[in-house]
Amino acid sequence: MTAEKKRLLEEKQKKVPWKKWGPYLSEREWGTVREDYSADGEPWEFFTHDMARSKAYRWGEDGIGGICDNKQNICFALAFWNEKDTILKERLFGLSGKEGNHGEDVKEYYYYPDNTPTHSYMKMCYKYPQAAFPYQQLIYENASRGFEEPEFELVDSGIFDDNKYFDIFVEYAKADAEDLLIKITAVNRAHEKAAINVIPQIWFRNFWSWIPDVKKPRIWHGRGKKLKIDHPKQGSYFLYFERDTEIIFCENETNSRKLYGKDVAGFFKDGINEYLVNDEKNAVNHQSGTKAGLNYRADIEAHASLEIRLRLSKTELRSPFRDFNEIFQSRIKEADEFYAELQADVKDEEERKIQRQAFAGLLWSKQFYHYDVSAWLDGDPGQPAPAERRKSIRNFQWEHLNNADIISMPDKWEYPWYAAWDLAFHCIPLAHVDAEFAKEQLLLLTREWYMHPNGQLPAYEWEFGDVNPPVHAWAAWRVYEIDRDRNHKNERGDLDFLERVLHKLLLNFTWWVNRKDEHGKNLFQGGFLGLDNIGVFNRSEKLPTGGHIEQSDGTAWMAMYSLNLMRISLHLAQFKPVYQDLASKFFEHFLYIAAAMANIGGKGINLWDEQDEFFYDVLHCSEENHASCQIVPLKVRSLVGLIPLFAVEVLDSKLLEKVPEFKARMEWFLKNKPDLANLISRWNEPGVGKTSLLSLLRGHRMKMLLRRMLDETEFLSDFGVRSLSKFHEKNPYVFAANGVEHAVRYVPGESESGLFGGNSNWRGPIWFPVNYLIVESMKKFYQYYGDDFKIECPTGSGKMATIDEAANEIIRRLCRLFFRDKNGRRPVFGDNEKFQTDPRFSDQILFHEYFHGDTGKGIGASHQTGWTGLVADLIF
Numbered sequence: 070m071t072a073e074k075k076r077l078l079e080e081k082q083k084k085v086p087w088k089k090w091g092p093y094l095s096e097r098e099w100g101t102v103r104e105d106y107s108a109d110g111e112p113w114e115f116f117t118h119d120m121a122r123s124k125a126y127r128w129g130e131d132g133i134g135g136i137c138d139n140k141q142n143i144c145f146a147l148a149f150w151n152e153k154d155t156i157l158k159e160r161l162f163g164l165s166g167k168e169g170n171h172g173e174d175v176k177e178y179y180y181y182p183d184n185t186p187t188h189s190y191m192k193m194c195y196k197y198p199q200a201a202f203p204y205q206q207l208i209y210e211n212a213s214r215g216f217e218e219p220e221f222e223l224v225d226s227g228i229f230d231d232n233k234y235f236d237i238f239v240e241y242a243k244a245d246a247e248d249l250l251i252k253i254t255a256v257n258r259a260h261e262k263a264a265i266n267v268i269p270q271i272w273f274r275n276f277w278s279w280i281p282d283v284k285k286p287r288i289w290h291g292r293g294k295k296l297k298i299d300h301p302k303q304g305s306y307f308l309y310f311e312r313d314t315e316i317i318f319c320e321n322e323t324n325s326r327k328l329y330g331k332d333v334a335g336f337f338k339d340g341i342n343e344y345l346v347n348d349e350k351n352a353v354n355h356q357s358g359t360k361a362g363l364n365y366r367a368d369i370e371a372h373a374s375l376e377i378r379l380r381l382s383k384t385e386l387r388s389p390f391r392d393f394n395e396i397f398q399s400r401i402k403e404a405d406e407f408y409a410e411l412q413a414d415v416k417d418e419e420e421r422k423i424q425r426q427a428f429a430g431l432l433w434s435k436q437f438y439h440y441d442v443s444a445w446l447d448g449d450p451g452q453p454a455p456a457e458r459r460k461s462i463r464n465f466q467w468e469h470l471n472n473a474d475i476i477s478m479p480d481k482w483e484y485p486w487y488a489a490w491d492l493a494f495h496c497i498p499l500a501h502v503d504a505e506f507a508k509e510q511l512l513l514l515t516r517e518w519y520m521h522p523n524g525q526l527p528a529y530e531w532e533f534g535d536v537n538p539p540v541h542a543w544a545a546w547r548v549y550e551i552d553r554d555r556n557h558k559n560e561r562g563d564l565d566f567l568e569r570v571l572h573k574l575l576l577n578f579t580w581w582v583n584r585k586d587e588h589g590k591n592l593f594q595g596g597f598l599g600l601d602n603i604g605v606f607n608r609s610e611k612l613p614t615g616g617h618i619e620q621s622d623g624t625a626w627m628a629m630y631s632l633n634l635m636r637i638s639l640h641l642a643q644f645k646p647v648y649q650d651l652a653s654k655f656f657e658h659f660l661y662i663a664a665a666m667a668n669i670g671g672k673g674i675n676l677w678d679e680q681d682e683f684f685y686d687v688l689h690c691s692e693e694n695h696a697s698c699q700i701v702p703l704k705v706r707s708l709v710g711l712i713p714l715f716a717v718e719v720l721d722s723k724l725l726e727k728v729p730e731f732k733a734r735m736e737w738f739l740k741n742k743p744d745l746a747n748l749i750s751r752w753n754e755p756g757v758g759k760t761s762l763l764s765l766l767r768g769h770r771m772k773m774l775l776r777r778m779l780d781e782t783e784f785l786s787d788f789g790v791r792s793l794s795k796f797h798e799k800n801p802y803v804f805a806a807n808g809v810e811h812a813v814r815y816v817p818g819e820s821e822s823g824l825f826g827g828n829s830n831w832r833g834p835i836w837f838p839v840n841y842l843i844v845e846s847m848k849k850f851y852q853y854y855g856d857d858f859k860i861e862c863p864t865g866s867g868k869m870a871t872i873d874e875a876a877n878e879i880i881r882r883l884c885r886l887f888f889r890d891k892n893g894r895r896p897v898f899g900d901n902e903k904f905q906t907d908p909r910f911s912d913q914i915l916f917h918e919y920f921h922g923d924t925g926k927g928i929g930a931s932h933q934t935g936w937t938g939l940v941a942d943l944i945f
Contacts, residue, residue, distance in 0.1 A: 073407035076187045081505055086139075086246045087187035088475075088506075093437040094135035094144055096161045096175075096481040102463065102530040103128040103440045103486075106448075108456035110463050113165035113173075122159060123324040123339040125275045127449075128439045131160050131485075132270070133179070134193040134239040136249070139475050141274050141437040142286075142303045145381060147239060147253065148268040148362065150345055153201040157268070157342045161482055162204060170214040171819045175482040175931060176207045176223045180913040183425065184432035185407060186503035190400040191241040193433065194913065197255075198228040199235065199263045216821045224903050232258040235265055235369075236909065242400035247306075247383035250396055254376050257369040258909065264368050266345060269379060271308055272360035273300060275321045279449040289357035290316050295389075296361055309380040309389040314365050317341050318358030411501065420944050423887045426914045427941040428502055430934025431477070431495060438476045438487060440530065443468040467533045471518045477510050483918075483930040488529040489514055490537035493544035494838045494936040497551070501942065504552035508566045511545050515573035524580030535609060538598050538626045539581060542633035543842075545570045549637075564644060571637050575651075578634060581627060591658075591665035592674060593623035603707040603793060603832060604686065605804045605811045614806045616689040621676045622709040624666055625684070628716035628765050631659035636718055642728045649731040656735055656763075659716070663748040663765050666713070678702055682773040684710035690806075705802045705813050706794035708839055711778055713765045714846045719853050722759040756853035764850070771850065772860065778843070779875060780864035788896060788925035789835040789883045790843055791817070795922070817922030833922040834929075838936040840883055841943070847876035880943045886925045887914055887940065896925030916940070 070078075079085040098104060099121040105112035116124065121131075130137070132146020148159040163175035183192040203226045210221035228234070236256040243249055257263050273286045284301040291297040296308040296316070319340025325331040327339070336354050341362045343352035367375045380389040408428075412421050442464050448455045464470075476487045477495040484491075492514065496507040513519060514526055521527070528535040545567065553562030585593045594617055598608070606612055608620065635655035642648035666684075668675035676684050685702040686709055725732045739746040749763055756762060766774065778784045783794040793815050801814035817833035851858075851873040862868060862875040870878070886897050897915060898904035905911055916937040918929030 071406045071410055072403040073185050073187060073189060076189060077503065077505070080187065087189070087243070089139050089246055090136055090243070090249055091139070091188040091435060091475070092136055092184070092191060092193075092433045093139060093141060093435060093475055094137045094146055095129055095131045095436050095485040096133070097163070097483075097485050098126045098129045098131040099160075100165055100173075101128075101485060103445060106455050106459070108458050110459060113167060117165070118160070118162055120328060122156060122342050123327050123337065125278060125321055125323045125338055127275075127279060128445075129437065130272075130274050133159070133161060133195055134237075136188075136191075136241060137274075137437060138303060139437065140302070140473065141439065142300050143271065143273060143298060143306065145251075145269070145271045145308075147195075147237070148270050148341070149197050149235075149237065150266040150268070151197065151199050151201075151235075152264050152266065153199070155201070155204075155346065157346060158197060158202065159270070159342070162202070162207075163482060164208065164211055168208055168212060169220065170211050170216060170218060171220055173483055174211075174220060178223065178910075179932075180915075181426065181429045181433040181932075181934075182913070183404060184429040185404050186432065186506065187243070188241065188432070189243045190404040191433070192429075193239050195237045195239070196229070197235045197237055197265075199233045199259060199265075200228050203228060216819070219819070222901075224901060229903060231260065233263070234258055235263070237267070240397070242397045244382075244392075244396050249381045250393055251379040251381065252376065252397065253379070254374055255367075255369065256374040257371060260371050262368050262370050264366070265375070267365045267367075267375065267377060268341065268345075268362045269310075269365075269377065270341070270360065270362045271296065271298065271381075272321050275359070278322060279452070281450050286359060287357055288318065288359065288361045304383070307380075307382055307385055308361075309382070309386065310363055311378045311390050312365070314363045316355065317344060317362045317364060318354040318356060319344075319352065319360050320358050321360045415944060419888060420884075422912075423884075423914055424941045424944045427916060427934060427938045428498065430916055430932065431499055431938040431941075432502070434478050434481055434495075434932075434934055435475055436478050436481060436485060437474070438478070439473045441471045441473075442533075443471070464530070464533050467521065467527065469518065469522060470527060470533065474513060476513070477506075477935065479935040480918075480930045480933045482932065484933065484935075486530040487514075487527075488537065489526045490540050490838075491935050493540045494841070494939060496544050496548050497841075498938045498941040500548040500551040501555065501945070504548065504556055507548045508552065508563065511541065511548060512566070512570055512573075514541070515570060515577070520573065520576070521580075523584075524576035524578075525584070526577055536585070536598060538622075539577070539630040540626075540842075541570075541577065542574050542630055542637060545574070546633055546637055561644065564641065567637055568641055568645075571634065571641065571651075574634060578630060581630070585623065585627075587617060590674070591624075591627075591662045592619040592676075593627050594618060594620055598622055598626065603705065603709060603813075605703050605705065605802070605813055612688075613809065613811075614688065614690045618703070619674055619676065619687045619689065620709070621666075621684040621686050622712040624662060624676065625713040625716055625765060628659055628662040628666075628713070631655045631662060632716055632718040632763060635659065639720075639724060639728055639731065642731065643724070646728070646730065649728050649734075652728065652731045653734045653738075656731075657738060659763065660738075660742070660745045660748065663716075664745055666765065667748060674700065676702075677770065678704070681706075682770070683777065684713050684774075703802075703804065706777070706783065706796055707813075708792050708836075711774060711784070711790070711843065712839075714771070714774060715842050717762070717764040717766075717846050717849045719756070719849050720761045720763065722755070722761075725761070757855035760853050762850075762853040775847075775860050775872075775875070776864050779860070779862050782865075785863055785879075785882075786835055786922050786925075787882060788886050788920055788922075789837075789840045789879060791815075791833055791922040792836050792839070792919075793833045793922075795833070815922070817924075818926065818928055834919040835883075835886075835922055835925070836919045837883070837939050840879065841939045844876045844879055844943070847872050847879075851876065883943060884940060886920055886927075896920075897927040899924060899926030 076087045080087045099116045100113045105115045107115035130144045135146030137144040148157045161177045166173045178196040180194045238254045240252045277285045286300040298306040319336040324337035340352040343349040479491045500507040527533040638648045638652035666676045688701045798815035803812045815833045859869040862870040916934040917927030918933040
């Protein structure tokens with residue numbers, strides 16, 4: 070057993086807090102909903118990047134390459150100054166949602182090369198320019214560009230020309246659970262000497278300004294080369310430093326004099342910035358404070374480096390640096406051993422490197438998230454009362470929600486908040502490295518302080534009441550399987566986890582049925598469902614036609630949800646027969662949904678179009694707004710029509726023999742409901758290994774969907790399955806309503822419209838989570854049909870393949886995004902020559918939010934390793 074696995078076991082079995090300290094510090098707290106106390110609900114405008122250095126946060130903290138404890142009481146991160154910038158580089162800069170021509174966007178280059186599940190070893194790289202950072206140029210250039218133009222990136226400013234930048238590496242190694250070694254290395258990549266100030270900072274999250282009559286923590290210079298850190302809850306720590314340096318203190322409190330013109334004196338959050346950059350000697354205290362910085366100034370020769378060694382420990386140490394190098398070397402070696410064992414079957418070195426960076430990005434994106442909606446709506450004692458109007462703008466129906474946990478988040482800058490369905494996808498690759506954390510995450514969102522009393526899961530902080538696709542049950546089952554196969558090696562696995570999550574998901578399923586099947590027809594709406602920019606209209610808002618949409622994807626998601634819950638119930642029923650009743654319930658619910666989609670019962674709605682042989686959304690127009698139409702299929706060839714593939718499950722005869730009550734009820738139901746029985750593909754014809762197939766798609770429909778999906782002139786790109794058919798590039802779908810034409814056309818890259826938000830464009834790009842589910846579904850179909858069932862792949866090529874071979878072809882295309890092609894170029898980097906040709910950039914992978922449908926270029930959030938981290942699982 071590797072040393073890292075032993076630490077994971079000690080955390081679980083002996084409660085050794087190996088994960089108490091980790092990379093839980095966000096990279097952006099400003100501009101978030103939880104920090105917004107405005108009357109108009111505009112977070113980006115209420116709390117800007119420029120204010121962040123001077124205004125104390127209410128709910129969290131941020132920093133570069135930082136760490137904190139699991140309640141974010143004590144925080145550590147890095148700040149830099151090249152003596153040319155007008156402000157310290159204390160946090161990452163980016164454009165707000167309204168500043169970017171394609172929405173919010175971080176304008177920095179940073180990477181996560183390594184991390185382990187207990188964070189026993191972590192490595193981060195930040196690229197800091199030696200010239201003045203072009204803050205205003207980035208804002209101006211992007212503001213002057215339209216939707217149809219590319220974004221102006223930091224590299225476009227020329228600031229990295231001639232390699233005039235520092236590569237700053239921050240590494241952490243744990244001597245034990247509360248003894249952290251910190252190594253900072255600043256490398257001058259330029260051909261000439263350059264000056265830099267590296268300022269490690271340690272501070273407390275401010276709680277004393279919001280909670281009356283609490284003891285204030287303190288940091289002061291102890292004897293020798295150490296800072297003493299005293300916190301009323303966390304106790305005492307020591308930050309040891311090896312070299313003599315200037316020590317600067319201030320307070321993590323708002324500079325009301327600067328921001329609001331108040332006549333106040335003191336030392337404020339921006340004190341270190343004012344002292345170093347603006348030479349304000351009275352801005353800092355040299356004795357103590359709630360924020361401290363160690364200023365290391367150096368003129369680094371060309372291609373040389375500066376190394377800084379620190380140690381943050383719960384223990385008072387006599388010789389904190391005597392064993393420093395030895396511990397670091399051991400932790401790096403142990404990290405290599407952990408990944409060597411994990412990747413034993415991954416033979417290609419390039420694949421191993423990409424996979425390890427994907428895991429590292431996922432582990433670095435764990436963040437402390439604090440948000441008490443009730444307190445946020447009402448305001449804090451001693452603070453100005455929030456405007457009454459804001460109580461009706463956002464999240465006012467979620468007053469029960471009170472979060473203060475470590476959560477896997479999509480991104481530490483653009484998405485420093487959790488999203489329910491993103492998190493479900495994160496847990497699949499996370500289960501390979503830390504199954505306990507993956508299971509805890511899935512359970513966490515079903516807990517009473519997350520899930521609404523009515524059973525709804527919180528979507529994301531911009532609108533907790535929005536609707537994400539119901540993939541939680543699928544993720545729970547997959548995490549259970551990965552954990553069982555990797556760690557338990559027996560049939561049972563962690564049944565307690567499976568049973569616990571099932572009970573909570575029953576509430577969520579009931580919420581879906583009661584709230585999103587508006588007319589009780591087993592046809593579901595759902596609204597947004599993550600596919601906001603695919604459709605003709607914004608499905609989360611009131612339709613311009615009036616009426617409502619019966620969603621092909623919403624209904625298919627619910628069919629999938631039914632089968633997922635059935636599968637979990639059947640597995641539990643082998644050990645606790647009482648669960649056979651639940652399995653029967655979900656089996657029958659699945660069939661009723663299938664009947665509704667196929668217009669069984671004469672409801673006048675068929676989501677399958679016989680002529681086009683594709684699934685579409687169906688619009689019900691209101692008579693007063695659009696008298697000429699009542700029921701209209703919205704004939705957009707998109708992921709909406711492919712999602713019915715996901716509702717598939719294969720049952721083997723051995724399982725059915727273990728659940729006799731379910732089997733008897735199922736056979737009775739199919740015998741007495743022949744119209745429903747006919748919907749199940751080849752039910753009476755056993756497949757490979759005497760398996761039975763449950764699917765929304767009979768053989769012909771599945772073939773037709775796969776034929777269109779594998780067509781390179783439609784969905785199949787060189788880099789995966791597009792979210793919208795390329796057919797719409799020359800044949801846009803146009804729907805006229807109330808004198809306005811609503812058009813959907815293939816847009817493979819950035820959005821050409823701000824209708825749904827600039828970075829929420831799904832009209833053509835490749836999107837990892839749905840591609841992953843496509844692959845999973847195809848492999849289930851193959852499990853039933855086997856090698857004898859062939860399809861053309863790609864469509865029109867004349868090459869026949871099994872469904873499994875076709876699924877593997879999609880995997881290869883997805884992985885191709887990150888691999889070097891025959892010319893040594895990675896598609897993810899697009900036409901960025903610096904990234905393609907400079908090995909200090911080209912070997913650092915970025916896992917973007919989505920990818921250009923034709924070129925594979927990374928688009929949207931550049932660090933959304935969360936769901937794009939699924940590539941780690943696909944490489945397996």
